[in-house]
Amino acid sequence: MGDIAVEVWGKRHYSLVCSCCSKKYADDGVMLTCPNGHEPALLQTEYTEKNFTPVQEDEGIFRYRHWLPVVREIPGSGRPVVFRSERLSRLVGIPDLWVAFNGYWPERGGHLETGTFKELEAYTVLGRLPEDPVVLVVASAGNTAAAFASVCSRYGQPCLLIVPEVGLGRLILPEVLHPSVRLVVLEDADYADAIALSEAVGKLNGFQLEGGVRNVGRRDGLATVMYSAVEAMGELPDFYFQAVGSAAGGIAVHEAAKRLMAAGAPSNASKEGLPRLFLSQNESFAPIHRAWQAGQRFLVRGSVEDDKRAVRRAFADELTNRFPPYAVHSGVYDVLVESGGDVLAVDGESARAAREMFHDIESIDIEPASAVAVASLLSAVREGRMRRDSSVLLNVTGGGRARRARDHSPIQAEPSLRIASLGPLEEAVNQIAGLFSVDLQIS
Ligand SMILES: [Zn+2]
Known part of the structure; x- marks a missing residue:
């Protein structure tokens, strides 16, 4: 990897374990499925180190390196900032309310340059990769692409980013793209289309599908939200609030909470001590909410056209994954059941009001998804869903984008290729293969 020296540790200090058949594997850095x-x-x-041992002198997420599936430390990472907001607590009516802020907010110690918790994923996925250079293939609704574009560009990791056009506005980056990082934009398409194309490209020699929620690097990177929270709070929270598209973050913090509990982290939550996950989605497009409220393990499928219309109406388009990992073993359904959780739906008006309220209180902008989470917390409290003396962790998954744009002069990333209407995948795959140097193409 790259033009900049990174610290390489070599041997992997963990194994991969299948959540279904329990078979254990030595990780090759890219394995996605059993x-x-x-x-x-x-x-x-499954980590060799069973105790929670943050590396005190490290301020970024590699502070939690003993519980990250990485073989190298990539310099420059930030981490979630966890704090108590007195004014927000008073307004919500929950004295023991904690905010995990992921984004850019230098006064609070927030240094995620692309403004969302996706940056935690990008650093961990890159830290997990094997030595041989491959082109990492990432499909994204926008925020993940921004995070990977920024981190891969800085360290010269070859990367292909596939995003629907609606997400392009989120790719406003600290630096121009490195020549080995290529951006492909799909016009008139959504996140599910980007995923389908990425899976086709990932089959080519020299390309490696990053894999989204299936990549343990992604989930354990997001787990640092819970690690940071327990360091700040001194215990696991009773409730956890987050807005979700794929709900990788929800699954990740649940896995983190189990790991922390096994290591002896105190907790006073009701159901087996694990934080209850209160996840939220846009009311106009809420496949996880719909399936959960119907009490079923499988997603309720609408027609593709109906889904696409609903996606366009959503307040927070970054939450509009049409194929979240709901039914998969140890996926969204299982973590909701295990944690005694619930899924809420939030309308656009409530989310807008919540975003303004947060800005008035804290003087920092938050992303639409975070506004959905804040609104879901307000409605859960209003409906008496929790005791007032509960401890609550609110994940503000993104914020400070506008603030950063004022402080610095970020640059709009330029696509290497635009695909006007996605026809047969083969054609698009060939166009994309042509963007990368010939020696990557063996087949
Ligand atoms: Zn298995």
Whole structure:
């Protein structure tokens, strides 16, 4: 990797374990699924270190390196900032309310340059990769692409980013793209289309599908939200609030909470001590909410056209994953059941009001998804869903983008290729292969 020296540790201090058949694997840095022929299941990490041992002198997420699936430390990472907001607590009516802020907010110590918690994922995924250079293939609604574009550009990691056009506005970056980082924009398409194309490209020699929620690097990177919270709070929260598209963050903090509990982290929550996950979605497009409220393990499928219309009406388009990992073993359904959680839906008006309220209180801008989470917390309290003396962790998954644009002069990333209407995937795959140097193409 790259033009900049990174610290490499070599040996992997963890194994991968299948959440379905329990088979254990040595990680090769890119493995995404268990090869045994059973129903879809997530792989999980099992670390040699059983205690929670943050590296005190490290301020970025590699502070939690003993519980990250990485073989190298990539310099420059930030981490979630966890704090108590007295004014927000008073307004919500929950004295023990904590905010995990992911984004740019230098006064509070927030240094995620692309403004969302996706940056935690990008650093961990890159830290997990094997030595051989491959082109990492990432599909994204926008925020993930911004995070990978920024981190891969800085460290010269070859990367292909596929985003629907609606997400392009989020790719406003600290620096211009490195020549080995290529951006492909799909016009008149959504996140699910980007995923389909990425899976086709990922099959080419020299390309490696990053894999989204299936990548343990992604989830354990997001787990640092819970690690940071427990360091600040001194215990696990009773409730956890987050707005979700794929709900990778929800799954990740649940896995983190289990790991922390096994290491002896105090907790006074009701159901087996694990924080209850209160996840939220846009009311206009809420596949996880719909399936959960119907009490079923499988997503309720609408027609593609109906789904696409609903996606366009959503307040927070970054939450509009049409295929979240709901039914998969140890996926969204399982973590909701295990944690005694729930899924709420939030309308655009409530989310807008919540965003303004947060800005008035804290003088920092938050992303639409974070506004949905704040609104869901307000409605849960109003409906008496929790005791007032509960401890609550609110994940503000993104913020400070406008603030950063004022402080610095970020640059709009330029696409290498625009695909006007996605026809047969083969054609698009060939166009994309042509963007990268010939020696990557063996087949
Ligand atoms: Zn298995």
